[in-house]
Amino acid sequence: MATARKARFIVLDGIDGCGKSTQARLLAEHLTHASGVQALHLREPGSTRAGERIRELLLTREHDLDPGVELLLFAAARRQMLRELVAPALAAGRDVVCERFHASTFAYQAVAGGLPESDVLALLGRWSNEPEPDALVLLDVDPREAATRRAGPTDRIEAKGLEFQLRVAEGYRRFAVLRPATRVVDGRGTVEDVARAVRKAVGLDG
Secondary structure: OOOOOOOOEEEEEOOOOOOHHHHHHHHHHHHHHHHOOOOEEEEOOOOOHHHHHHHHHHHOOOOOOOHHHHHHHHHHHHHHHHHHHHHHHHHOOOOEEEEOOHHHHHHHHHHHOOOOHHHHHHHHHHHOOOOOOOEEEEEEOOHHHHHHHOOOOOOOOHHHOHHHHHHHHHHHHHHHHHOOOOEEEEOOOOHHHHHHHHHHHOOOOO
């Protein structure tokens, strides 16, 4: 008797403008085609009704939020998404592809925002880590190049400028060191080249 296929929870992360939305969409399409089951494509923060409200609060320029407040709001949105969407999808045999997860919070709120790294990781691990991703891919793009890719008005966090984004990029590199299972993919190639590298990084190609 054939063993039932295990659905996978895959996260794509990286600085603003690295291409993660495009690559997450392409990966979800690939997983859907490969399995015959519609993969679930999510974004963080957001995807749930509560998460989208939290996203609006976090990204609007109307509020000046302390990094600690940001941390708690991101954790709350993530926990809601995991319980409301991710866990049920995996239980139903649907792959899940999510834009952003713990690496983002670590990079933005800990390394760039100045919060203690261990405190951030401990809070996320305790309150918003179930189910845990099966794979994490970081798209590595220089912040200067990433800034040229972004179109339209910036949100509150994007508007913090290049120096902040450089610290965020350093935060992602530090996260990859602390979590060696993280797969780092060069995001500078063509969309198709990066998509192939992402699939290879998560064990879908060669």
